[in-house]
Amino acid sequence: MSLTNATPVEAARAARFASRTLAILPSSARNAALTAIHDALAAAKDDILRANSCDMSNAIEAASNGELSQSLIKRLDLTRPGKFEDMLQGILEVRELDDPIGKIDRRTLLDDGLILTRKSSPIGVLLIIFEARPEVIANIASLAIKSGNAAILKGGKESTESFKAISAVISQALGTTEVPNDALQLVLTRDAIAPLLQLDQYIDLVIPRGGNELVRSIKKGTQIPVLGHADGLCSIYLRADNPVDMAVNVIRDAKLSYPAACNALETLLVDEDALTTVFLAVAKKLLEEGVSLRCDAASKAALTSTLDKHLAVLLQDATDEDYKTEFLSLILAIKTIPTSPTPAAAADLAITHINEHGSHHTDAILTMNESIARRFQQGVDSAGVFWNTSTRMADGQRFGFGTEVGISTNKIHARGPVGLEGLTIYRWLLDGQGQVSAEYGAGGKQWKHQALPVEDRDRKYMARDEEEWEVLREFRREKCMRNCS
Amino acid sequence: MSLTNATPVEAARAARFASRTLAILPSSARNAALTAIHDALAAAKDDILRANSCDMSNAIEAASNGELSQSLIKRLDLTRPGKFEDMLQGILEVRELDDPIGKIDRRTLLDDGLILTRKSSPIGVLLIIFEARPEVIANIASLAIKSGNAAILKGGKESTESFKAISAVISQALGTTEVPNDALQLVLTRDAIAPLLQLDQYIDLVIPRGGNELVRSIKKGTQIPVLGHADGLCSIYLRADNPVDMAVNVIRDAKLSYPAACNALETLLVDEDALTTVFLAVAKKLLEEGVSLRCDAASKAALTSTLDKHLAVLLQDATDEDYKTEFLSLILAIKTIPTSPTPAAAADLAITHINEHGSHHTDAILTMNESIARRFQQGVDSAGVFWNTSTRMADGQRFGFGTEVGISTNKIHARGPVGLEGLTIYRWLLDGQGQVSAEYGAGGKQWKHQALPVEDRDRKYMARDEEEWEVLREFRREKCMRNCS
Structure with a gap:
């Protein structure tokens, strides 16, 4: 060095x-x-x-x-x-x-004696x-x-x-x-x-x-590609069907375990019918622990009428700017998702809010409804989209990468926590025996484009050749017969 | 639209x-x-x-x-x-x-009931x-x-x-x-x-x-990531052990099948001991087909003394600039790689020249020596590094991608021909049951970080679970025994 x-x-x-x-x-x-x-x-x-x-x-x-x-x-x-x-x-x-380095993840037979390796x-x-x-x-x-x-x-x-x-x-x-x-x-x-x-x-x-x-x-200041994230405006969408204990625990962790972290919670979206049930417990806990809640009118009204007075007086009014702000401190913006014709329609409102106001870093949904959770995971365009767990889980060590150089909100190359893999690219190696491009195409030789099995230490579960694959197929056939009989 | x-x-x-x-x-x-x-x-x-x-x-x-x-x-x-x-x-x-879209290429059990999917x-x-x-x-x-x-x-x-x-x-x-x-x-x-x-x-x-x-x-003019290539300065390194027919055919294809293409040949590196053998045939063919050869002193001297006079008079002198130029026309720069203590040392000179003068697009070596070819493929830092085939093979359709949006010399995201895969990124989906980050770490719960089998239509060769893997292991053991006995 x-x-x-x-x-x-x-x-x-x-x-x-x-x-x-x-x-x-x-x-x-x-x-x-x-x-x-x-x-x-x-x-x-x-x-x-x-x-x-x-x-x-x-x-x-x-x-x-x-x-x-x-x-x-x-x-x-x-x-x-x-x-x-x-x-x-x-x-x-x-x-x-x-x-x-040196991992082969693709091999293709382009033609006899012409093998492409990535x-x-x-x-x-x-x-x-x-x-x-x-x-x-x-x-x-x-x-x-x-x-x-x-x-x-x-x-x-x-x-x-x-x-x-x-x-x-x-x-x-x-x-x-x-x-x-x-x-x-x-x-x-x-x-x-x-x-x-x-x-x-x-x-x-x-x-x-x-x-x-x-x-x-x-x-x-540069034309060199930049990998990383500017903002970390993470949101959680809380539905009424989520158990109180889980909601309190996850939201507390997301907001309080390290408020200055990029994966900390900044905006909480709450279904209207959760305002006086599960959200009430969440709000109480957060206020007691010193979090300022910046509420829209609906959530403020619901909390004001249900919280103890000494807590209710702490509630603040949210501005539009609050939903675009990465506070990195003990402030949380609260946004009510109005009751909609269907749960999916409500989820779509939450998804749209997050896609427009968030920073595409990490967002989560708290619900016991799997189909709504999957809709959320498909619709939210962020590096991490989590179900029933804390946004703070977005971390290379927690993801099992050993360590990370950072978290990326880029839409190309590496997204989310960036470990060793994010520091690599690949080369295309092509081994031939004198083949030339002009031989192929209209009237000429045809491409084979046959995927070849990949030998890779990371893929120990992979059958190596057609013979092994036949053994596996036979095993699967037998197993299917056993299960069906 | x-x-x-x-x-x-x-x-x-x-x-x-x-x-x-x-x-x-x-x-x-x-x-x-x-x-x-x-x-x-x-x-x-x-x-x-x-x-x-x-x-x-x-x-x-x-x-x-x-x-x-x-x-x-x-x-x-x-x-x-x-x-x-x-x-x-x-x-x-x-x-x-x-x-x-929607392909799952990684699944990890972070902890019981906490599954990460990419x-x-x-x-x-x-x-x-x-x-x-x-x-x-x-x-x-x-x-x-x-x-x-x-x-x-x-x-x-x-x-x-x-x-x-x-x-x-x-x-x-x-x-x-x-x-x-x-x-x-x-x-x-x-x-x-x-x-x-x-x-x-x-x-x-x-x-x-x-x-x-x-x-x-x-x-x-932009802070948006740009995918593509500016230059396509492709080189071929020709060794004396390459058969004349292959060398002529491949170099002709690389230079002449579409001279204005980004994957066309611009610089030919020639081992000193190939100058009056295989290179002579290559030079003769290229000159006859109207290619201007811009030669360094050694290659010009060798060709002048061996070529027919009517061809020898066509030879031009190369300048330093020629080795950094993407001609996109019927001009080829010729550079001699001096005889070195070992073939590997000569290959290293070619590798260094390409890494310093090339555009990291596609480069090739023509040789019958596999260990030199592998050294070249490892050392040249380009999107495509080919052995005994034409640089013109760098193309999405030829690579089997169906089609391409372009060829990338970027060092992140997609490199080389860019097909559908290069137009995708991934999301990290994490499914939990209320786990929070603060539970883990020193004195707390331990991460499992266990790789789970991936169900993916592209991985038909993969054993799906430990049971299938055991069948494969047993098959491999038996096969090994048969082969050893």
């Missing part, structure tokens, strides 16, 4: 060259680099924590002047129990994941801009190396000393491995970002992690 | 609304719309050809003033034998393809800018409907009358189907493009088909 005084062009060009070496390293070499980084960071714990304490002192001073928030200080602190060890463990967890490969060079959390540098470095991508990293400036210490250790560790040092570059100054965003000949993908404003300004 | 006088904002908003209806239509309804379009176009053939003849007259007049090329006139002409029927047949072929869905609204070829409008309309995407189309202005006639027919045909008319919008004026490119709230993906300049100007 270089921490150079190179110009942005030099840094990006060096990353591009290094990416070619990294891309063809075998899995074992990439994994060995992760082991080396892990061991080196473990050995250098004291040095790194010393650097971290400098960042902490600076941050505490800035906070006392009101320039920094307490939550940022908390995120900076690598000395909190278990945090350093979690960082180390994360590197090993990424190492243990399946290699995302094989996963790294994207190339990533530019990742992230928040002031010291451990993230190790996390992202692991993901980049595992997926065979070079990466240029720029973290929040409040972590500078920690970043410098960690990157020095990683750099030294990489020196003992086959991964080129230039494959990971740490940029310390914000000035470097704008010129880097112009270098689409060297950089393939930008991944900004951070607020709305950061993401928007990056999108404006 | 509307051909409205709507403003760009109105058109894009209408397309967005229509896209939501289209996205949830069943396969049968989308296929029925394709049938209706096919039948209506067949019935309206005379009207459409009349409109086409207006375009032709205008074009012929413009050509006589030197404002249009003969090849453009050829592309405009819908009356050429078989062309109209091919257009109709194309619609039926797209209809017969597998439905790309399901394919349309991208939303496409903006497709294409050349003046009247039949392309039907082709793209079919792909859009089949993949559940709304599309705004802008074709080359020379086809305006044909486009208007075809879109009027499509519009009337859609009126009898469940596909909303606004799902396909035809824009006739170039002025509309710039404002449309600003509407990232309505348009999800821009697909420009056309020259380098068009693609670059569109990328500069």
